[in-house]
Amino acid sequence: MTLLTQNSGCKVGWETYDNEAEAQKASERAAKDRDRMLTQGYDFGWLWPGEIRHVENHPEHGCDVWIVTTP
Numbered sequence: 001m002t003l004l005t006q007n008s009g010c011k012v013g014w015e016t017y018d019n020e021a022e023a024q025k026a027s028e029r030a031a032k033d034r035d036r037m038l039t040q041g042y043d044f045g046w047l048w049p050g051e052i053r054h055v056e057n058h059p060e061h062g063c064d065v066w067i068v069t070t071p
Helices: 020-039
Strands: 003-008 013-017 052-055 065-070
Touching (some): 020 052
Antiparallel strands (some): 003 013
16 A cells, blocks of 8 residues: 555544555545444534545655545
8 A cells, every 4th residue: 555644633634645546445445434424423524535636746745646535
């Protein structure tokens, strides 16, 4: 797996990958967890777990990265 970093926030977290295919797999896992948690009444605020954001030439990692929002 090409996980570079994990960050936690108040309601969600973020996983940063250097490979789009791995980010897509993580996004699918996050979406399943999100759906389960939504049925239990969890509030993710304005963020949506499972979303993938592509950042070209990330300043910290020096390469293209894909950031997945996680529950």
